[in-house]
Amino acid sequence: MRIPRIYTAETQLNAGQAVELDKEPSNHLSRVLRLKTGNDVILFNGDGNNYHAEIIEIERNTVSVHVKQVEISNLESPLHIHLYQGVSRGDKMDLTLQKGVELGIKEFTPLLTERCGVKLDAKRWQKKLQHWHKVIQSACEQCGRTTLPQLNPVMNFQEALPHLSQQSFFLHPEAKAHFKTVQTIDTSMPISLWVGPEGGFSEAEIEQVMANNCQPVQLGPRILRTETAALAAVSAMNTLWGDF
Numbered sequence: 001m002r003i004p005r006i007y008t009a010e011t012q013l014n015a016g017q018a019v020e021l022d023k024e025p026s027n028h029l030s031r032v033l034r035l036k037t038g039n040d041v042i043l044f045n046g047d048g049n050n051y052h053a054e055i056i057e058i059e060r061n062t063v064s065v066h067v068k069q070v071e072i073s074n075l076e077s078p079l080h081i082h083l084y085q086g087v088s089r090g091d092k093m094d095l096t097l098q099k100g101v102e103l104g105i106k107e108f109t110p111l112l113t114e115r116c117g118v119k120l121d122a123k124r125w126q127k128k129l130q131h132w133h134k135v136i137q138s139a140c141e142q143c144g145r146t147t148l149p150q151l152n153p154v155m156n157f158q159e160a161l162p163h164l165s166q167q168s169f170f171l172h173p174e175a176k177a178h179f180k181t182v183q184t185i186d187t188s189m190p191i192s193l194w195v196g197p198e199g200g201f202s203e204a205e206i207e208q209v210m211a212n213n214c215q216p217v218q219l220g221p222r223i224l225r226t227e228t229a230a231l232a233a234v235s236a237m238n239t240l241w242g243d244f
C-alpha cells in the first residue's frame with residue numbers, strides 16, 4: 001500500500017519527535033484509511049523535507065506519530081511560474097489549483113476581472129481562500145511536493161496590472177505569438193501567466209494589458225476553457241524550458 005502523505009502546520013519537525021496530528025488528518029488516517037498503530041505515514045510541513053513517521057497512538061480525534069527519519073526531497077520545477085488566474089466559478093478554480101500544483105506552479109494569484117462571475121463579501125472571500133489553501137495542500141500530499149506553492153490574496157485586475165513585465169505571458173486567443181516562437185525569456189527568473197475567467201478578459205482589459213510590457217500568446221485556434229488554457233500553457237512551458 002502507498003504510504004499516505006500528510007501536511008502538517010507543525011513548523012519544527014525532527015527525527016525522534018512525537019507529533020499529535022490535527023483533527024482533520026487524524027480522522028483521515030484513522031477513519032477513512034483505517035490505519036492502525038505501527039503503520040507508516042509521511043509528514044511534510046512545506047520546508048522541503050519528507051518526515052517518515054510511524055503511528056504510535058490513535059485516540060478518538062487524534063492520531064500521534066513518531067518521526068523516524070528526515071529525507072530531503074526536491075521535486076520542484078526549475079521554473080518559477082506565477083499564475084494570475086481570472087477567478088472562475090465553483091470547482092473550475094479548484095481544478096486549476098489542484099492540477100497547477102501537480103504541474104509545478106509555484107505561486108497563484110486569483111484575479112478579479114470585469115467578467116468574473118464570482119462576487120463575494122470579504123468574509124466569504126476569506127473562506128474561499130482557506131478552501132483553496134486546502135486544495136493546494138492536498139494536491140501536494142498527492143503529488144509528492146514538499147514545498148507548498150504560495151497562494152496570494154485575491155487581487156483586482158487594476159491592482160495587478162503593474163505586475164506585468166517582459167516575463168509575463170498573457171493568454172489571448174487573438175495573439176499572434178505561440179510559446180514555441182518565444183525568444184526573450186529568462187527561465188532563471190519568475191515567469192507570470194495571465195489567464196482570463198470563463199467570459200475572457202474585457203476589451204478594455206485587453207487594451208490595458210497590451211499597453212503594458214508583456215508577451216501575448218495564443219494556444220492554437222480553438223477556444224479553450226479557462227482551466228484548460230492555464231494547464232495547457234504550464235505544460236507547454238515545462239516542455240520547452242522546464243522538467244517535462
Ligand code: SAM
Nearest residue numbers: 171172173195196200201218219222223224229
Ligand atoms: N470568449 C472568450 C474570449 O474570446 O476571450 C473566451 C474566454 S476563454 C473561455 C478563457 C480564457 O482562456 C481566455 O481569456 C484566455 O486567457 C484563455 N484562452 C482560451 N483559449 C485560448 C487560446 N486559444 N489561446 C490563448 N488563450 C486562450
